[in-house]
Amino acid sequence: MLKPSIVTELSQIVGTRGMIMGQSQLQTYECDGLTAFRVPPQAVLLPETTDQVQRILRVCHRQQIPFVARGSGTGLSGGALPGEDSIVIGLSRMNRILNLDLPNQQITVQPGVINANVTAATAPHGYFYAPDPSSQTVCSIGGNIAENAGGAHCLKYGFTVTHILEMTVVLPNGDLVTLGSRTPDAPGYDLAGVFIGSEGTLGIATEMTIRIMRKPETVQVILAAFDTILAAAQSVSDVIAAGQLPAAMEIMDRLSIEAAELSVHPNYPACEALLLIELDGPEAEVNLQMEAVTKICKENGAWETRLAVDEHARLLVWKGRKAAFAAAGRLSPNYIVQDGVIPRTSLPSVLEKLNAMAAAENLRVTNVFHAGDGNLHPIILYDRDHPGEEERAIDLSLRILDVCVEAGGSITGEHGVGREKQCSMSYMYADPDLETMQRVRRAFDPLNIANPEKLFPTPRLCGERTRGAYAPHPLEASGIAEVF
Amino acid sequence: MVSSAVLSQYEIAEHLVSIAGANHVRTEADGTVSSVPASTEEVSGILAFCNENGLSVRPHGGGTKQRWGNRTTANVNVSLERLNRVVEHPWQDLTCTVEAGCNWAALQDRLGAHGQFVALDPLFAGRATVGGILATNDSGALRHRYGSLRDLAIGMTCVLADGTIARTGGKVVKNVAGYDLCKLFTGSMGTLAVITQANFRLHSLPQHERHFTVSAPEAKRLSALLAKIRGSHLLVSSLQLRGSREGFHLDVLLTAHPLAQQDSILNSMVREDGLTLLEGSREMWQAREALFLPGRTILRLGTLPAQVCDYADRLQMASPRVSISSVSQSLGLHTIAIQAEPRETIDVLKQLREHAALSRSTVAILEPGTLSANAFVMPEAQLPLMREIKRQFDPHNILNPGKMF
Known part of the structure; x- marks a missing residue:
């Protein structure tokens, strides 16, 4: 329990409006997107300035109170899950865009700014912010930095770490430090590179300058329907082997297609595996590449290919894909989204193992992949009300990660380790x-x-x-x- | 614990022979001992011995950038030249694993057999090694499109000062499990760990290359064009500004398919500014390397991208008695060579650093030449944290002591 004198001190920093102590309100903060784990925090503080964050952390440091920084709480690995004796520092009120510097293609924002709002702020000038996690309409830049968020388009454009240039960071002792630099290769160790993706364990970023990119001249998405996931996966390998670097390559299996259809009606073809390839760049170049990609898909047995060229059609395609996690709720009362990565070429053998493991547990697993970079998102469906099923589902999800590691991959491509995967x-x-x-x-x-x-x-x-x-x-x- | 006993050169060599073998240890005339281990484990054995005995260590690759940064002395040289294999190149996964002592050009040759490459154009590719390039975070004009080593290195095996063998990252491009220590070791000038192996993400070699150049007497005449190219849809892989007293050249590498007719788009952009687009050649991308002549002082400057031309002009105005040549990447990374009397060189450095303090730019010394000044000036607020990182990784300060701080 927090001592009353500490509660008073903290409330003096953020004001009563900025402090949550009531049990029912604290419940909002007891978990993030990984809802299987819940712990109500001691208190939630909602600072509005870097100075307030600094003063809060000085108190935490002096009193050795653990703290958990939180953005929008959309994380899928329990990174923002409170510890039982910790306070939560919510950054959602620090949500201003501070400066747009077009000549240098940079924008400076506060951590609570929503990912999609960065692109919204730069789009009128012909720019965009590349990392696009599925939750991009609600997740915050601060949270993206903590998790080194990716998204479908990081195949071509890289992850959050590729795009963050400079951060103002409050260290756990309350000291203020600038990590990284708006200019390239500042002397010294790349502390920004280590901080990004450190999941809130190294301090709190309160201001960040990020790189924005020129919107491509043309964007085209092709949907290709296959009878097997392996045929779709082979197409991905062939595209890469042909020297192409698409902006995104995604595979969805039958269950996830059905779920997306029920949820946001993207009008996908009904098939065993849907491959979605987005190409962008100069128009003539994209047209040529699209021809080659379409040919590769057909050679691998795609029985339907659809090209989405206009903005509306493209957005609908992506809406279906990005709704895939949430749409799993249409298939099952509960589900776990996993985030393993494998070398692309081991996809067939890993999928075979994964299906056998699911069958042995009598659990349904649906798959969505960032196929271009080998990032699998198996979604394990279960019903918490069936005794023992949640435990079996969690156990299966972690054993899937073992398979990824054995194949030479990673336990997480973009969701982070958090609480969920720390033992892995x-x-x-x-x-x-x-x-x-x-x-x-x-x-x-x-x-x-x-x-x-x-x-x-x-x-x-x-x-x-x-x-x-x-x-x-x-x-x-x-x-x-x-x-x- | 550091032993207080001072070992003789002979005793040090004798112990290193027990690790690396007699043919791979040599006593040098200057009192140092050189060792050429054959494996990560042998590097680990050598470092653990040096750490226990308070002996300083200089990791050594191709030796092309040993003078970069602050001067440092070492009791033991650890050469990575026998760790020179391309371990694997699973080309369908667009990744490779290579030992740190592998020559850069040799690596690219191997990868090129499958039409792939590590998308980086470092200095002295014929002599420099993977490990040395990583330790110095070197990058050339290709960075415009592909990013720096910190975007390309996806995993490493390293030996820490106490001999701990640590792996970080992995063999897949997408991986956020734990801290990304590759970022920390890249550019750490051999002061945190000895890199023994690295994994890279690869790109396909471009199939259509066109080299162009635009010249002007002053960089500011090229400023609008550079901004237009950066904000355009042109598929530019490399973009650099070469400057000297004789004039300035903006070099462009276009890699779009000929049907996209980007050369004519570029040409009309150039003509709009009253300039002339000329066909260039592959050789112009060697300009940065050509700066490194004996006796010159070489600096690395970082500025904002929009300041590139302004800065290039400023360099030429530094002093009439000083000859400065510069090659600037579009993102604001400048390599500059100064040829002048020692006192003049000091004045130029002072001028640049004073300006840097006001303009958020940075100035690092690569080749000191006649200079003896702190190579890396870091913001005061960052220093305690950087020093603490060094202390955590190398508490006895044996790895390239003084190189960074």
Whole structure:
């Protein structure tokens, strides 16, 4: 519990409007997009300035109060899940666009600015902000930085880290520091590069200058319908082998197509696998590439190809794809979205394993892939009301990650490790690798108060096994402690 | 713990022989010991020994950029030249794994067999190694399109000062599991770890290349054109401004399909500004390398992209007694060569750094030439954190001590 004197001190920093203590209101903040994990925080603070964030963190540092920064709370790995004795610092009120610098193709914003609003602010001038997570209409830039968010178009344009130039960061001790630079290759270590994707464990970014890009002259999307996912996947490999770099390549399977259809009616062809390829660039170039890509799809057995050229048709195609996660709710009362990455060429063997594993558990798994970069989003469908099903679903989702690691891939391509996958970290990295990361953490946060018990495996949460989040800890089994 | 005992050159060599073998350890006339380990494990053994005995270490690749940054001395040289294999090139995944001592041009040759490359044009590609290029974060004009090494390196194996072998990142392009230490090690000048292996994301080699150049007596005559190209839909892979007392040249590499007729679009943009577009050649992209002549002081400057031309002109006005040549990337990264009397060179550096403090630009010293000044000036507020990072990775300060701070 927070001491009354601390509560008073914190409320003096943000004012009563900026502090949430009521139990029912705190429930809003008890989880992020990973709803299987819930912990109500001690308090929620909603600062409006960098100075307020600094003063809050000084109090946290002095009193050793753990804090969790939160953007829009859309994260899918529990990165914004509060710890049981932590406060939440919500950045959603810091939502102003501070400066648009067109000659330098940069924009400076606060962390609470919504991802899509950056593009909206620059679009009238012919620019856009490239990283486009599916949640881009609600997720915040601050959260994108914490997770190093990706999206369908990062195949060509890179991730959040590619686009963030400079950040004002409040360190866990309350000190203010500028990381990165608006000019290239500033002397010193690339601390911005390490900070981005650190999931709130190294401090809080309160202002960021980001790179915007010129909108391409032409954008075209082709939808190709296949009888098997493997045929769609082979087309992806062939496109890459032909030297093409599309803006995006996505595969959806039958279940996810059906769900998207029920949800936002994108009018997709009914098929086993839908491949969606977006090309952008100079018009003549795109026309030529589209010809080649269409030919590759047909050679691999695509029985229908549809070209979406105008803005309206394109947006509808993408609306269906980006609604795929939420649409899973139409198929099942509960679901888990996973985020494994594999080398593109191992897609057939991994899919085969994955299907066998799902069948063995008698669980339905639907698949959406960022196929161009091998990022799989298996969606495990289950019903929490069926006893034991949630545990089996979680267990299956983590075993899918093991398969990805065994194939030479990663446990997360864009959703982050958070609470959900921290025990899988030791499957992907050996102890010396993790200990090396901890050196960075200790340099930024020696007291370990910035989003503690996330990202790294801990004995408390991962039990005595080095992985497998849900093996009951001996203390838990004996009723002495609880795992949340 | 650092041993207080001071080992003799002979004792150091004797121990290193037990790790790397007699043929791969040499005592040098200047009192240092050179070692050429054959594996990450041997590098680890050498570093652990040096760490325990308080011996400073200089990681060594092709030796093309050893003078970059602050001067440093070392008891032990660790050459990566035997770690020179391309470990794998799964070309369908557009990635590769390569040992740090591999020569850059040799790597590109291997990748080129499948029409792919690491989309970077570093200095001295014929001699420089993967590890050295990573440690110095070198990049050329291709950066305009493909980004820097921090966008291309997706995984690394490194040896920390205490001998810990750590892997970071992975073999897939998309990977956000844990901190991305590749970013930290890239450009750390060998002060945090010795890179022994790296994974890169690859790109397909462009199929259509056209080289063009536009000349003007002053850079400001090219300023509007540069801005127009940056804001255009032209498929530009490289874009650089060459400057000297003789004049300025804006070089453009177009890679669109000929049917897109981008050369004629570029031509009309150039003519609108009353300038002339000329066919260029591949050689003009070697201009940055040509700056590195013996005796010159070479600086790396960072400015905002929109300041590139203004800055290039400013350099020529620095002093009538100083000869300055510059090659500027479109994003605001300038490599400049100064040829002058030592006192004049110091004056130019002082001038540039004073201007940098006011304009958010940065000035780093690559080749000091006759200069002896701090190579890297960092903002005061960042220094404690950078020093703490160094302390966490290398508490006894054995890796290239003094190179960075």
